[in-house]
Amino acid sequence: MITIFKTNINEEQESRVRQFLNLFKEILKVDFDFEDSDNILRIETVGDIATHVEVVLNSNGYFCKELI
Structure with a gap:
């Protein structure tokens, strides 16, 4: 399953955010698109964990909203 989020995460924050995402064993792959105006976070997972990621x-000070 691939889920896409709009965020306020920038390149300087990427490594810190990846640490949070590493807590989820369901996540197979994480990609960021900082060239997009929505600072896209794209995750590939083995289940629906979008709400948990948000x-x-x-709760750690970032804006993250699933794009549907």
């Missing part, structure tokens, strides 16, 4: 990132 909660973790938002």
Whole structure:
């Protein structure tokens, strides 16, 4: 499953955010698109964990919202 999020994450914050995402064993792959105006976060997972990703990132001071 591939899920796409709009974020406020920038290149300087990427490594810190990846540390949070490494907590999810369901995540297979993480990609960022900083050239997009929405600072896209794209994750490939083995299940639907979009809400959990949003909660973790938002509670740590980042904006993260799934694009549907």
